[in-house]
Amino acid sequence: MSSLRSAWPAKDPEEALVAEFYYANEVQAGETITGMSVSCSVLSGVDPDPAAVLNGTPTISGSSVLQPFHAGLDGVNYRLRCVATFSSGRILVRAASLPVRMA
Known part of the structure; x- marks a missing residue:
């Protein structure tokens, strides 16, 4: 998946992708x-364990945070949220909705 937007197109439960939380436009010299901390919650639908969508730990790549994710339940809309802390002490948050639908 490309840079994080406020909403992504639907993904199939069998797909395994990587979310990029892009901060380059806000990074100061x-x-x-x-x-960083990445979380997953349910916006609509039912999933008793939305954190299971996160597939491993996030990593820093330049001015982005990369978070692998997979699975999810058909018909559920998730919210992926990244809280990034910067060397200056600033904290910036990015979030987007992720619908999961069977193809």
Whole structure:
């Protein structure tokens, strides 16, 4: 998947993708991402364990945070949210909805 938007097109439950939380437009000179936290919650539908959509730990790649994700339940709309901490102490948040639908 490309840079995070407010909403993605639907993904199939069998797809395994990588979310990119893109911060390059907000990074100040000399500033780097020093920490991050990614979460997944349910916007609509039912999934007793939405965190299971996250597939491993996030990584920093330049001015982006990359989070692998997979699975999800058909008919559920998820919210992926990334909180990034920068070397300056600033904290920026990115989030987007992710619909999961059987192809």
